[in-house]
Amino acid sequence: MRVSDGTRTRGRRDHNPELYQLSYAHQATVSLAVIWVVSGGVFALTFDDGPDPRGTPAVLEALDAAGVRATFFVLGERVERHRGLFERVRAAGHEVEVHGYEHLRHPHVSRAAVERDIDRALEVLGGAKRWRIPWGHLAGFTQDVADQRGLEIVGWSTDTHDWRGDRAEVMLEGLGLTNGGIVLAHDGISVGAQRSTAAETARLVPMLVEAARAAGLAPGPLRPIWPVPIPISSCSSCSTASTRSQPAWAASGSKQHATTRCRRGW
Numbered sequence: 419m420r421v422s423d424g425t426r427t428r429g430r431r432d433h434n435p436e437l438y439q440l441s442y443a444h445q446a447t448v449s450l451a452v453i454w455v456v457s458g459g460v461f462a463l464t465f466d467d468g469p470d471p472r473g474t475p476a477v478l479e480a481l482d483a484a485g486v487r488a489t490f491f492v493l494g495e496r497v498e499r500h501r502g503l504f505e506r507v508r509a510a511g512h513e514v515e516v517h518g519y520e521h522l523r524h525p526h527v528s529r530a531a532v533e534r535d536i537d538r539a540l541e542v543l544g545g546a547k548r549w550r551i552p553w554g555h556l557a558g559f560t561q562d563v564a565d566q567r568g569l570e571i572v573g574w575s576t577d578t579h580d581w582r583g584d585r586a587e588v589m590l591e592g593l594g595l596t597n598g599g600i601v602l603a604h605d606g607i608s609v610g611a612q613r614s615t616a617a618e619t620a621r622l623v624p625m626l627v628e629a630a631r632a633a634g635l636a637p638g639p640l641r642p643i644w645p646v647p648i649p650i651s652s653c654s655s656c657s658t659a660s661t662r663s664q665p666a667w668a669a670s671g672s673k674q675h676a677t678t679r680c681r682r683g684w
């Protein structure tokens with residue numbers, strides 16, 4: 419098996435890029451990120467608002483059964499309350515990153531409050547590399563707060579809206595599968611959610627994994643190097659997404675955009 423050009427995988431309709439990645443990894447001296455690009459597309463599975471006994475176990479079991487790992491953006495306050503569940507997420511090999519300590523809406527609170535919140539969360543987690551901002555609602559200071567702590571802000575490219583309590587089939591229908599796509603889902607149940615468990619989110623996992631693989635994409639956690647620019651803020655109601663270089667609300671000069679026009683759950 420050759421590593422350099424990836425011709426063994428190119429053009430195959432039935433290949434599983436994840437398996438090839440693992441296979442290559444035994445022999446390769448080049449970085450995994452390069453192998454991912456060579457061997458096929460990637461698609462990130464991300465889960466927010468846990469750890470939560472009402473949702474996290476079902477999501478973990480679904481991921482395990484599907485043989486995939488994911489990235490969990492956790493809340494420090496919940497990590498403290500459900501430390502055993504948090505350790506279970508880590509022990510299963512998933513990536514753990516930070517969502518906050520509480521679930522603050524940045525444009526509604528002070529910079530000092532956000533700084534206290536993220537620092538407390540980072541202390542609980544023992545550090546993080548990536549930060550998903552609650553609701554994807556950045557304030558004018560959010561990027562600076564992230565930069566000071568070496569955190570990369572991660573939004574999403576497609577949203578399950580699983581907090582609404584839709585059936586898995588409905589959620590799958592609404593998702594976009596693209597190379598470098600990042601899907602937003604929730605293993606945590608929070609205020610405003612129109613569901614009491616994450617059962618449908620868990621049921622979505624194998625469907626989504628199958629659909630991604632059929633599209634030639636390897637579902638998994640966010641990798642250290644991502645093949646496309648990562649959105650930092652998303653507005654699900656008006657279907658706009660922004661990247662580091664082009665935040666929509668920043669460009670419009672209105673940080674009220676997200677809070678006045680966009681309505682979504684956690």
Ligand SMILES: [Zn+2]
Pocket residue numbers: 466467517521552553684
């Ligand atoms: Zn959240």
